[in-house]
């Protein structure tokens with residue numbers, strides 16, 4: 125009886141949870157797609173570097189050879205890739221998602237990309253009756269693993285409602301912001317503040333270090349002060365252990381601030397602080413930190429103060 129019951133439950137679950145597509149198994153895409161598998165969704169996955177799909181294949185995901193093949197098998201397609209060019213590559217060519225997507229499908233793009241690229245992709249998708257949900261995330265790889273990302277969403281409300289149960293597996297706070305590119309701008313705004321906060325912390329920590337304060341004590345005070353935030357808390361370990369293994373690289377932050385600067389220019393909005401942080405990221409990359417976490421801005425601040433000697 126118990127066995128029959130569990131078989132029945134499994135059947136009901138399989139009917140109610142249709143197969144989901146996931147493109148992009150990078151630092152973020154890997155833990156996020158694993159959460160969907162853990163939540164009993166059947167996944168078809170695609171990654172440019174096929175070897176990176178092995179772990180998910182072992183967990184039961186089917187690996188597609190092209191984004192087109194993946195799109196032919198599902199109705200909801202998640203994309204979590206590096207940048208605008210990567211998103212174009214997996215969606216627009218003859219081997220891309222749009223070449224295979226069934227009418228009525230939804231693409232849920234969670235990458236941080238340009239609002240301009242997003243508009244173009246949404247138009248191309250609409251022409252074949254496919255909807256683009258913009259759903260960039262804020263948070264870290266650890267938050268992706270824990271399912272506690274912040275998710276900013278814009279696009280059709282119907283598509284949002286269809287994707288919501290899946291988004292709830294990936295994030296704790298989900299914000300529906302409008303019908304167009306609102307989520308893209310919101311994500312860039314958040315990263316403008318994160319970049320500036322990181323640079324501020326870099327300067328303050330070096331200032332304190334030169335005056336004789338220990339980094340761990342400073343961070344303990346910072347995390348209990350008015351400027352404490354999830355960001356200051358989750359970067360504390362990295363700053364104390366000085367292990368800058370990337371959760372989010374200098375190069376990635378450069379990409380996001382470039383997008384913010386370009387949009388700000390189009391919108392005629394001066395953003396001098398963002399421009400300044402962008403220059404410091406250039407210096408971080410030029411001094412060999414491009415593939416480290418962007419909190420290596422703290423190492424750069426030490427070098428500028430002669431504290432690395």
Ligand SMILES: NC(=O)c1ccc[n+]([C@@H]2O[C@H](COP(=O)([O-])OP(=O)(O)OC[C@H]3O[C@@H](n4cnc5c(N)ncnc54)[C@H](OP(=O)(O)O)[C@@H]3O)[C@@H](O)[C@H]2O)c1
Nearest residue numbers: 148149150151152172173205206210213235236264371372
């Ligand atoms: N990491 C974070 O903490 C964080 C936080 C919030 C938002 N984000 C955003 O999330 C997105 C993914 O970040 P991530 O940290 O997961 O990056 P990542 O580890 O570098 O992974 C990037 C993914 O994009 C794929 N890709 C790159 N270029 C491609 C191309 N030309 N064609 C097809 N696929 C391509 C990569 O495939 P390969 O495996 O073949 O290289 C990989 O699957 C980015 O837009 C980032 O800004 C990241």
